[in-house]
Amino acid sequence: MKAIVVRAYGGLENLEIAEVPERKVGPDDVLVRVRAAGVNPVDWKIGKGYLDAMLTVYFPFIPGWDLAGVVERVGPGVTEFAPGDEVYGYARMDYVQHGTYAELASVPLRTLARKPASLDWVRAAGLPLAGLTAYQSLRAVGGPGAGRTVLVHAAAGGVGSLATQIAVAAGARVIGTASERNHDFLRSLGAEPVVYGDGLADRVRALAPDGVDAALDYVGGDAVAVSKQVVVDGDGSRIASIVDAEGVARAGGHLVWVRPDSADLAALGELADQGTLTVHIDRQLPLAEAAEAWRASTEGRTRGKIVLTVS
Known part of the structure; x- marks a missing residue:
């Protein structure tokens, strides 16, 4: 072969x-x-x-x-x-x-x-890998949940775009970071886009003055530090990262290393077949x-x- x-x-x-x-x-x-x-x-x-x-x-x-x-x-x-x-x-x-x-x-x-x-x-x-990563990292911070506000770093990427859709399908409000060229794409997924970079915490606070209920880091850099500034009560347990092991540990959050899981794959498949995930x-x-x-x-x-x- x-x-x-x-x-x-x-x-x-x-x-x-x-x-x-x-x-x-x-x-x-x-x-x-x-x-x-x-x-x-x-x-x-x-x-x-x-x-x-x-x-x-x-x-x-x-x-x-x-x-x-x-x-x-x-x-x-x-x-x-x-x-x-x-x-x-x-x-x-x-x-x-x-x-x-x-x-x-x-x-x-x-x-x-x-x-x-x-x-x-x-x-x-x-x-599979990107979808499971999104699904399992959302679960690590308590799930998206109707009425919750979720900050997704790198929301236009492979993992971020899926996490955004999963959260929106569950009734959550999603604020997603991305370059300006991807803002219309994020809007099409149901997210509110913000530009990453200097001043990100202020831009997120302008959209969510009371803080976000969960934050997902799919990019690294200062994403965990910014997340710590904008999550409700500065609660690090509301933060998950797939790239910044040291930073998320210091913040008291969750490092997510995706694992194979047939049941989770089946759940993602159901979302796809319901038309809420592509x-x-x-x-x-x-x-x-x-x-x-x-x-x-x-x-x-x-x-x-x-x-x-x-x-």
């Missing part, structure tokens, strides 16, 4: 498309014929070696944790799916070696759910152009998701 392979830490030049052996299907595994694979910043960060202290990497490795595709075969312990089922998932394992940038991926049952019927392959592949695609590229996808991701200006089409 064809796959993108990385043989050593480094830059985009280390990505190559190659023929690799098909993986074995373990007792609780599902072999998926991949139709599309989502691209996430963590993919190229692993490729550059930035997460070497945390993750065990076996070279050569196939990148990618997001997928949408069709079940090809199941392990003997799997009763939840059968060949021909359409699935999507966040196929993160405890080590890095066999990812989703491939024609076939053998992944643990616990990482999969049925693909939302309302999403095409590309949008379904863009939802995935905005910044660009889609063929598998062979994975290096270009990584280059675009490293620029940090993506509106929504980047997805590789596989078959």
